[in-house]
Amino acid sequence: PVDALRIRKKPGTNTSLLKKPEVYVDVKNRAVDEIMERIKKGVVLKPTQKPPQTGLDEDSLEDQKAEKRKAAVREWQLLSENIKKTGPRRMQSRNIRHDVEEPELQKVFRRRRQALLNAKESLHTADQ
Incomplete structure (x- = not known):
């Protein structure tokens, strides 16, 4: 301007x-x-083709719902069988290595804690 x-x-x-x-x-x-x-x-939407709904009465709707329930029960049974076959998974917390990707400060604290525990055990065994 x-x-x-x-x-x-x-x-x-x-x-x-x-x-x-x-x-x-x-x-x-x-x-x-x-x-x-x-x-x-406005937004013009394209028409969609709907499948013809012939013969869908209450009985057929109930049959469809029953089939879906049966399929869900079958799937649940298969899952539970697979879980039983594999057995429970146990965490092996004692076998986990603490020095993998561990910050330096945490390593120092862990070493000090371990040294204190060892010192207490050695004093306790020496007293007996």
């Missing part, structure tokens, strides 16, 4: 510079108008 005012003040300037902002505004206005029209018209 400031450039357009400067150009108007100068006599004998090129008028093509004045037309560029108008063209830009015109394109912008057309784009805004087009977007507004699209918004006003």
Whole structure:
């Protein structure tokens, strides 16, 4: 906007510079108008093909529900059988190595704790 005012003040300037902002505004206005029209018209959804619902009465709906329940029960039984076959999984907490990916401070604390426990055990066994 400031450039357009400067150009108007100068006599004998090129008028093509004045037309560029108008063209830009015109394109912008057309784009805004087009977007507004699209918004006003709303989103057009494509129609979907629905399967024909012939013979779906209450009995057939109940049969379908019963089949789904039976399938769920069968799946649950298979899962429980697989769990029984594999047996319970036990965590081997005693075999876990503490020095893998352990921060340095935690390593120091663990060593000190272990040294204190060893010292207490040795004092306890020496007293007896």
